Amino acid sequence: MKGVKIGFVDVGPQAExxxxxxTIQKAAEHHLLLNIHDGxxxxxxxxxxxxxxxxxxxRGNEHFPTAEHNCTLxxxxxxxxxxxYTVCYYDKRLTHxxxxxxxxxxxxxxxxxxxxxxYDRPSQYHGEPEVEFFREVPTVWDETRxxxxxxxxxxxxxxxxxDAWFIGTINAKEARTLKVPLAxxxxxxxxxxxxxxxxxxxxxxxxxxxxxxxxxxATTLDVPLLANGGQAIWLEPLKN
Numbered sequence: 001m002k003g004v005k006i007g008f009v010d011v012g013p014q015a016e017x018x019x020x021x022x023t024i025q026k027a028a029e030h031h032l033l034l035n036i037h038d039g040x041x042x043x044x045x046x047x048x049x050x051x052x053x054x055x056x057x058x059r060g061n062e063h064f065p066t067a068e069h070n071c072t073l074x075x076x077x078x079x080x081x082x083x084x085y086t087v088c089y090y091d092k093r094l095t096h097x098x099x100x101x102x103x104x105x106x107x108x109x110x111x112x113x114x115x116x117x118x119y120d121r122p123s124q125y126h127g128e129p130e131v132e133f134f135r136e137v138p139t140v141w142d143e144t145r146x147x148x149x150x151x152x153x154x155x156x157x158x159x160x161x162x163d164a165w166f167i168g169t170i171n172a173k174e175a176r177t178l179k180v181p182l183a184x185x186x187x188x189x190x191x192x193x194x195x196x197x198x199x200x201x202x203x204x205x206x207x208x209x210x211x212x213x214x215x216x217x218a219t220t221l222d223v224p225l226l227a228n229g230g231q232a233i234w235l236e237p238l239k240n
Contacts, residue, residue, distance in 0.1 A: 003033025003053070009040045024049045035084060035113055042081025053082070054111040060086035061105075062118055067097045067228040068172040074108060074146070074155045085109040089116040089134075089206075090124035097170075099206040100198040101230030103133050107168025108157045112139045130196045130208040133232050137166055148178050154225070156180055165191075167233040171225035178223045185217040185235065193219075194234040198226045214238075 004027065010016040020040065027034045028049045041057030058077050059065050077083055088094060089102055106114060116134050125131065138161040148156035148169070156169040156178060165185065169178060185191060192212050199209035215221070215235065223231050 001032070003027075003035070003051075005035040005037060007037035007056075009036055009038060011039045011041070021045065024052050027051055033113075037084065041077075042083070044081065046081060054084045054113045055082060056084045056086070058083045058085060060084065061088045061094075061102070062086045064088070064091075064093050064096055066172075067101060067170065068152050070097065070101070070105065070108070070170055071150075071155055071172045072152045074149065074157060075151045078108075078110060082111045083109055084111050084113065086118045087114060087116050088118045088120055090120040091118075093119075096228060098198045098226060098229040099130070099208050100196055100232060101170050101228060103130060103196050103208070103232035104168035104170050104230035106134065106137050107159055107166045107232065108155060108170055110141070110144075114139050126205070128204050128206050128208065129210045130206065130232075132210075133194070133196050133234060136164075136234055137232075145184060147180055154178065156223075158184060160184075163237045165235040167235070168230070169223050169225065169232075170230040171228065173227050175227045175229075176225055178225065180221040180223050180233075182215055182219045182221065182235070183217055185215070185219075186237075187217045189216065190238045191215050191235045192238060193221070194236065195221075196232040196234075197224070198229045198231075 028051045034052045037056040046052040141159040143160040145158040154171045158167050193215045195211050202209050
């Protein structure tokens with residue numbers, strides 16, 4: 001067994017606080033990863049015991065919150081530490097946001113443990129091409145930057161793992177186009193930008209278009225966003 005997930009942890013009482021702290025410590029002693037769910041929020045204990053991979057303490061996707069809620073999280077809950085957002089990519093109740101918005105949340109939300117089936121089932125997957133983004137996106141990072149943001153309205157988070165960069169842009173109830181300059185890329189190096197965006201013309205249930213283009217550090221991307229939409233981008237360095 002590699003780890004455990006525990007839930008329904010009381011938050012606040014001294015006895016419960018002592019219990020959960022001891023639980024994290026004992027899990028570390030036994031080399032077990034830990035995911036704490038329900039009301040418990042990040043408190044910095046993962047700095048002491050890094051086996052505490054993630055915690056919930058968030059109105060995650062199982063509750064199908066609004067895009068405005070999601071665009072508030074980077075400035076509030078995520079400041080405290082990892083947040084298990086419980087992605088439900090295929091669930092039919094996913095109506096408040098688009099699927100490209102959900103792809104982008106894999107970058108916006110920092111959680112070293114992630115999965116795309118929470119209330120969903122693998123049988124709901126029908127070869128949608130944008131799922132390659134979930135296959136490629138890391139869950140731990142070497143660098144993080146914030147390029148755009150307005151509380152409750154939109155956010156663009158950029159993260160790097162090795163030589164690859166990933167961009168998540170989410171938008172709330174007003175359609176807009178955001179500029180995303182790629183000046184953070186290594187000068188003189190070329191990259192392939194894999195872009196995953198909302199497109200009602202795509203003949204899949206998720207309505208996500210996939211396109212690629214060549215970019216470098218001088219490129220500025222125009223990122224059109226539907227109301228409650230988003231766009232995910234994977235920047236793959238070109239190999240010589």
